Amino acid sequence: MIAEKIRKIKAALPEAVTLIAVSKYHPNEDVMEAYAAGQRIFGENIVQEMRQKQQDLPKDIQWHFIGHLQKNKIKYIAPFVAMIHSVDSLELLQEINKHAAKVGRVIPCLLQIHVAKEETKFGFTFEECREMLRGNSWRDLPFVHIEGLMCMASNVTDEEQIAMEFSEVNNFFKEVKAEFFKDDNDFRHRSWGMSHDYSIAIQNGSTMVRLGTCIFGNRPKKKETV
Numbered sequence: 362m363i364a365e366k367i368r369k370i371k372a373a374l375p376e377a378v379t380l381i382a383v384s385k386y387h388p389n390e391d392v393m394e395a396y397a398a399g400q401r402i403f404g405e406n407i408v409q410e411m412r413q414k415q416q417d418l419p420k421d422i423q424w425h426f427i428g429h430l431q432k433n434k435i436k437y438i439a440p441f442v443a444m445i446h447s448v449d450s451l452e453l454l455q456e457i458n459k460h461a462a463k464v465g466r467v468i469p470c471l472l473q474i475h476v477a478k479e480e481t482k483f484g485f486t487f488e489e490c491r492e493m494l495r496g497n498s499w500r501d502l503p504f505v506h507i508e509g510l511m512c513m514a515s516n517v518t519d520e521e522q523i524a525m526e527f528s529e530v531n532n533f534f535k536e537v538k539a540e541f542f543k544d545d546n547d548f549r550h551r552s553w554g555m556s557h558d559y560s561i562a563i564q565n566g567s568t569m570v571r572l573g574t575c576i577f578g579n580r581p582k583k584k585e586t587v
């Protein structure tokens with residue numbers, strides 16, 4: 362079932378779009394079914410869970426952290442995390458840099474943009490993000506590499522609203538690319554689109570879709586965060 366879904370989704374994705382299989386709350390066996398179908402990039406949003414899966418499962422899996430990250434937990438994922446999608450402050454970036462330095466890695470990061478209407482979502486507003494980048498101190502962090510933007514659209518059924526939000530972030534990506542990352546070919550990732558809205562995301566510049574439910578089915582009840 363899972364393998365079949367992975368194959369189907371992959372076959373339909375444009376070549377330039379990377380699939381992140383969001384395996385949060387799903388057991389190792391489910392991850393291995395996706396793995397058997399060739400999937401190697403998985404997304405998790407709880408540090409402890411990602412760390413456990415990384416220890417248990419094949420070492421060629423690339424683990425992407427997509428959830429809100431607390432500073433005191435960075436050390437648990439710094440040795441292996443392939444990308445952190447959810448950087449929402451300069452302080453967090455500095456802290457990731459510190460832990461990455463300790464383990465001698467450069468960690469690819471995306472800046473999370475708050476574009477949805479929900480107050481509960483995390484991320485920089487456009488203006489906060491501009492201010493942070495203009496401040497230039499992110500340039501002094503050799504162990505993190507900012508490689509793009511991430512966002513979540515409002516959780517609504519209005520497809521025009523969703524399209525408008527993705528399109529705004531896509532325009533913002535172009536602005537930031539031109540102003541701060543002109544000569545940096547690594548600034549190229551646009552992580553938007555979840556199970557219910559990824560086709561809209563792809564029409565609006567997405568290069569990475571983060572899909573959970575449409576691959577693994579409904580999630581078991583949320584675990585406690587550790």
Ligand SMILES: *Cc1c(COP(=O)(O)O)cnc(C)c1O
Pocket residue numbers: 383385406427428513554555556557571572573574575
């Ligand atoms: C859970 C989650 C997803 C996947 O959501 P689905 O609706 O199950 O596809 C994508 N992005 C983030 C940040 C998530 O927390």
